[in-house]
Amino acid sequence: MEANKASVTAELMARNRAAEHLLVPAGQRICNDSYAHHFISTEGRRNLNSPLRRTIRRLVFRFLYPGVYNTIIARVRFLDDRVQACLAAGLEQLVILGAGYDTRAYRLNGLAERVQVFEVDHPATQAVKKAKLKEIFNPVPGHVHHVPVELERDNLAEQLKKAGYDPNQKTFFIMEGLVMYLPPPFVDKILGFIREQSGAGSAVAFDYLPPSMVDGTVKAREGRSMMKAVRKWGEPFKFGLNVNDAAGFMRLRGFKDIMNVHAPELKHTIFKGNPRGEDISGIFGLMFAVVDSR
Numbered sequence: 540m541e542a543n544k545a546s547v548t549a550e551l552m553a554r555n556r557a558a559e560h561l562l563v564p565a566g567q568r569i570c571n572d573s574y575a576h577h578f579i580s581t582e583g584r585r586n587l588n589s590p591l592r593r594t595i596r597r598l599v600f601r602f603l604y605p606g607v608y609n610t611i612i613a614r615v616r617f618l619d620d621r622v623q624a625c626l627a628a629g630l631e632q633l634v635i636l637g638a639g640y641d642t643r644a645y646r647l648n649g650l651a652e653r654v655q656v657f658e659v660d661h662p663a664t665q666a667v668k669k670a671k672l673k674e675i676f677n678p679v680p681g682h683v684h685h686v687p688v689e690l691e692r693d694n695l696a697e698q699l700k701k702a703g704y705d706p707n708q709k710t711f712f713i714m715e716g717l718v719m720y721l722p723p724p725f726v727d728k729i730l731g732f733i734r735e736q737s738g739a740g741s742a743v744a745f746d747y748l749p750p751s752m753v754d755g756t757v758k759a760r761e762g763r764s765m766m767k768a769v770r771k772w773g774e775p776f777k778f779g780l781n782v783n784d785a786a787g788f789m790r791l792r793g794f795k796d797i798m799n800v801h802a803p804e805l806k807h808t809i810f811k812g813n814p815r816g817e818d819i820s821g822i823f824g825l826m827f828a829v830v831d832s833r
């Protein structure tokens with residue numbers, strides 16, 4: 540990431556959630572995010588508000604990035620569902636790494652009452668988010684703690700503890716759209732921190748892309764388009780994992796009860812009965828795993 544520039548991809552993710560929430564009838568929505576539109580740029584807002592721009596962009600997006608929109612909104616839902624399951628199992632802390640304009644802390648039922656939420660992100664992106672939050676809420680809800688961290692430079696454990704993180708509590712860590720932007724040793728470092736410095740029953744979830752998205756050998760059209768775009772925005776992919784290797788990767792790093800989902804499988808779960816589910820990208824994988832504290 541560039542040092543002083545807010546993440547472009549974080550804003551694009553907010554655009555997807557805003558589009559799903561504002562343009563899809565409630566009964567057919569894959570995810571809900573009534574706050575997302577606050578975080579999108581003037582251009583993003585124009586694209587969302589104009590039927591002509593929307594149609595053009597939909598056609599271009601479908602051609603360049605087939606299945607990606609559905610996969611992104613399904614990843615939001617997959618993670619929302621995991622948060623609800625963790626809440627039912629006695630969650631005490633939620634740590635959202637690479638939070639961007641994530642709004643779970645403000646929109647998911649049950650968090651504000653019982654859970655301390657830590658939003659960790661690059662200082663440049665987080666500064667933009669905090670300014671927006673001040674406009675939306677006055678004051679910003681007290682269960683949310685903002686932790687500015689450059690994950691390739693700063694000490695995550697130190698910064699989290701300074702913000703009030705308790706390593707003995709049951710914690711769920713979310714890394715949505717994050718690991719692919721980090722060099723592999725930093726992904727290991729974060730997983731090591733989660734394994735060593737969280738309470739019994741803690742868990743992590745993230746999405747991942749294959750190594751072919753890092754070395755440039757990817758064949759899928761959406762993969763080639765994504766690689767080109769993130770390079771242009773100064774946020775190149777650095778970490779890749781094959782779906783068939785992901786469970787072993789997590790076991791080796793001290794995790795158990797692994798739920799490893801290849802995105803097209805979501806046709807049979809999240810998209811069941813919804814015709815949009817035919818169009819899912821095969822390059823994404825989704826991971827949920829519990830810290831093995833034996």
Ligand SMILES: C[S@@+](CC[C@H](N)C(=O)[O-])C[C@H]1O[C@@H](n2cnc3c(N)ncnc32)[C@H](O)[C@@H]1O
Nearest residue numbers: 546548549552637638639661664689690715716
């Ligand atoms: C694709 S966005 C995802 C944002 C959000 N999780 C979502 O899904 O809407 C990637 C996020 O990772 C953050 N990020 C990337 N590299 C980082 C780093 N080295 N240190 C801290 N944050 C980083 C960016 O600031 C950005 O918010």
